[in-house]
Amino acid sequence: MEAIAFYIFGALIIGLFMVTILSRDILYSMSSLAAGMVLISGLFFILGEDFLGAVQLVVYSGAVMALYAFGMMFFDATRRVKEKNGSGLLVFLLSGASAVILVIIFAAPAIGNKITPLVQGSKGLDNPHAIGEVLFTKYLIPFEVAAVMLLVAMIAGIILASKKMDESLSEVYIDTDPETEKKEQK
Amino acid sequence: MTLTLTHYLVLSAIMFTIGLAGVIRRKNLLMLFFATEIMLNAANVAFASISAYINDLSGQLFALFIIAIAASEVAVGLGLLILIYKKYGTLDLDNLSIMKG
Numbered sequence: 542m543e544a545i546a547f548y549i550f551g552a553l554i555i556g557l558f559m560v561t562i563l564s565r566d567i568l569y570s571m572s573s574l575a576a577g578m579v580l581i582s583g584l585f586f587i588l589g590e591d592f593l594g595a596v597q598l599v600v601y602s603g604a605v606m607a608l609y610a611f612g613m614m615f616f617d618a619t620r621r622v623k624e625k626n627g628s629g630l631l632v633f634l635l636s637g638a639s640a641v642i643l644v645i646i647f648a649a650p651a652i653g654n655k656i657t658p659l660v661q662g663s664k665g666l667d668n669p670h671a672i673g674e675v676l677f678t679k680y681l682i683p684f685e686v687a688a689v690m691l692l693v694a695m696i697a698g699i700i701l702a703s704k705k706m707d708e709s710l711s712e713v714y715i716d717t718d719p720e721t722e723k724k725e726q727k
Numbered sequence: 728m729t730l731t732l733t734h735y736l737v738l739s740a741i742m743f744t745i746g747l748a749g750v751i752r753r754k755n756l757l758m759l760f761f762a763t764e765i766m767l768n769a770a771n772v773a774f775a776s777i778s779a780y781i782n783d784l785s786g787q788l789f790a791l792f793i794i795a796i797a798a799s800e801v802a803v804g805l806g807l808l809i810l811i812y813k814k815y816g817t818l819d820l821d822n823l824s825i826m827k828g
Binding site for chain 1: 729730734735736737738739740741742743744745746747748749751752753755757758760761762764765768771772775776778779784785787788790791792794795796797798799800801802803805806807808809810812813818
């Protein structure tokens with residue numbers, strides 16, 4: 542039963558992500574990425590990691606994709622992406638080689654049973670309970686640091702997106718475009 | 728037929744490869760961000776599956792931190808993308824190579 546769900550989810554995830562990187566339309570790309578994120582949370586649920594699956598649903602499919610959708614308001618989404626492509630052979634050689642390296646890196650120690658668990662899994666507790674206990678004892682400082690980092694990122698996002706480009710940030714950037722300089726002088 | 732750790736790791740490696748091919752192939756900055764998200768998710772799947780199969784909660788916690796980092800990366804990166812779009816009117820990567828001697 543789990544195997545069937547895994548294969549269905551895996552095939553759909555691979556197909557949707559292929560659409561994401563191959564599509565010429567940003568909207569198709571974004572919506573297929575969101576669907577892939579939802580299916581990845583399905584993988585987490587199969588593994589019995591309820592908390593991570595819920596976080597994946599809330600943060601990735603909810604917040605991150607909503608942020609992208611919000612950002613699309615600023616970009617011209619209806620225009621097709623025009624780009625020239627280099628040699629396709631190089632791309633597939635590089636990605637194939639890196640995939641092989643990745644499989645070796647991840648699979649070798651786990652299959653060799655050389656990993657010893659740092660934190661033992663749930664001892665009769667359900668998954669969110671066990672994660673909460675470990676998160677607020679052993680990983681408390683990384684948790685707080687992540688919270689501060691999210692705050693910093695929020696402030697940075699607000700400041701970057703809300704500044705008026707022509708007035709305040711023109712000193713920071715090198716102006717190569719003569720038209721923007723003319724606009725500023727006017 | 729039972730699922731083993733290798734199934735998940737192979738799926739994760741395929742997803743990472745798709746993301747890497749996207750980063751190498753695409754010239755649009757927003758597409759580059761999407762491909763980066765795919766790669767981060769591949770790492771998450773690998774962490775979560777190893778965590779489940781060796782019965783160790785650390786992998787899930789690291790996946791949690793990766794999700795937090797990805798969220799903040801998107802917030803800052805999208806702000807920068809909006810600035811670039813306001814300045815150049817396009818998100819093409821080749822526009823940014825302004826250091827030609």
